[in-house]
Amino acid sequence: MTPVTHSFPHQNQAGSLFNRLVLAMCLCLLIVVGTHLLAIVFWQKGIANKIGIMFLIPIIGIVLLYFRHLIRGAISSPEIAILVIIAAFSIAWSDFPSHSLQRAVPLVVTTGFGLMLGSMASLRGLLIFMATFFCIIMVLTLCAIIALPQARGIPPWGDTWNGIFLHKNGLGTAAMSALLTCSYASRQFSGRLKTVFVAAAVLGLFLLIASESRTSQIVALISMTALYFSRLMRNMEIIWAIGYLLFSVFIVGLVAFLLASTLAEPLFSLIGRKPTLSERIPIWELVWHHVMDRFWIGFGYAAHWYENAPHLSVYSSKANLGFLPHYSHNGMLETFLNVGFVGISLLFLGLFRFFFSVFYGLRYIPDREPIVFVFIMGMVFIFSNITESSVMERMSATWIFFVAFTTKINLVAKTLRVAARANYAATHQV
Numbered sequence: 001m002t003p004v005t006h007s008f009p010h011q012n013q014a015g016s017l018f019n020r021l022v023l024a025m026c027l028c029l030l031i032v033v034g035t036h037l038l039a040i041v042f043w044q045k046g047i048a049n050k051i052g053i054m055f056l057i058p059i060i061g062i063v064l065l066y067f068r069h070l071i072r073g074a075i076s077s078p079e080i081a082i083l084v085i086i087a088a089f090s091i092a093w094s095d096f097p098s099h100s101l102q103r104a105v106p107l108v109v110t111t112g113f114g115l116m117l118g119s120m121a122s123l124r125g126l127l128i129f130m131a132t133f134f135c136i137i138m139v140l141t142l143c144a145i146i147a148l149p150q151a152r153g154i155p156p157w158g159d160t161w162n163g164i165f166l167h168k169n170g171l172g173t174a175a176m177s178a179l180l181t182c183s184y185a186s187r188q189f190s191g192r193l194k195t196v197f198v199a200a201a202v203l204g205l206f207l208l209i210a211s212e213s214r215t216s217q218i219v220a221l222i223s224m225t226a227l228y229f230s231r232l233m234r235n236m237e238i239i240w241a242i243g244y245l246l247f248s249v250f251i252v253g254l255v256a257f258l259l260a261s262t263l264a265e266p267l268f269s270l271i272g273r274k275p276t277l278s279e280r281i282p283i284w285e286l287v288w289h290h291v292m293d294r295f296w297i298g299f300g301y302a303a304h305w306y307e308n309a310p311h312l313s314v315y316s317s318k319a320n321l322g323f324l325p326h327y328s329h330n331g332m333l334e335t336f337l338n339v340g341f342v343g344i345s346l347l348f349l350g351l352f353r354f355f356f357s358v359f360y361g362l363r364y365i366p367d368r369e370p371i372v373f374v375f376i377m378g379m380v381f382i383f384s385n386i387t388e389s390s391v392m393e394r395m396s397a398t399w400i401f402f403v404a405f406t407t408k409i410n411l412v413a414k415t416l417r418v419a420a421r422a423n424y425a426a427t428h429q430v
Helices: 013-033 037-042 045-054 056-065 067-076 078-092 097-120 123-147 168-186 192-211 214-232 237-259 264-269 280-293 310-319 331-364 369-387 397-427
Strands: none
Touching: 013 037, 013 056, 013 097, 013 123, 037 045, 037 123, 045 056, 056 067, 056 097, 067 078, 067 097, 067 397, 078 097, 078 331, 078 397, 097 123, 097 397, 123 168, 123 192, 123 369, 123 397, 168 192, 168 214, 168 369, 168 397, 192 214, 214 237, 214 369, 237 264, 237 331, 237 369, 280 310, 280 331, 331 369, 331 397, 369 397
């Protein structure tokens, strides 16, 4: 087996069946804890939260069952593991330690879940697992929209679908992920399975449009275009990846320039938006002031947005937002608030390791399609965290899958390096 398809060591048929059952259970648990399904169905936040916490118990059991995979995943993605450990220990300096503790426990459990998944599955298997998850999510979302009024709009976005998420941007992110992952999976099968994934991709596209999440729509357009060009540039994937990175930097820089220019107002009016990015820029300006107050270690995990925090009372009035924000709408700023510059440094080191592993895989693995797709998903995560925040998001499928595919690609690169050293030693024996 290649590093891309390698998963469990050799097992008998009974062991293989057991592992498939465990993965099926993982899929079911992810559907519950990785979305807002319970909150939408029960429509009572207190009950939904209590039931959701209970579902962490079987997740802990599975992680302990595959404890060696958890350790293997943590060693392969040490920056992510240390980042989450610091978030857990941030209760020591949090302004609201009990609040931070209640939210850090689900973060630690679900991140450990992602590390374990990244270790135990093959790269191709993990991508199919993700596609299956988002395929089911799209079906459940459509059912919820048909059956439940709260899935068809939650104030102040009362006329926009949100599905089994509490926000239209949550639906947009999930629909974008479904479009991408199911498009990939449809190329891996033929017959009925191919038809299922094609249909799920089409449904994802429909729900992406219906969500009216401009961020997700733009990121999906860029990502699908990049995926198309990667298939045109066979055997030139490294050049393609470098070009994609440079293009991404150019696009982000161009948008930043336009936002600061007089062209912003007429251009954004064309898509029915304001150049404040739906009031995100005023929020970022206010948040940055608080980031500088706790620059090195932050406020403690989730402590900055505690409902009784004194600084929240001035957020709405100072920026004339008309609402009270409950997060910063930016992954970097949110990480700063949670764990400060120390956490940001670990996050960037983790991303550096991820990109190094991707390029290492593109250089030495003949079957590059899964590596290319993981690279695209990594870029999707970065793009999405410019105007939203899923970095260290507790009980979030987006964060769990980011941890999982980052860990997997790091393990693939590690396997390649070990094999290269072994081959070098064998060919240079005296």
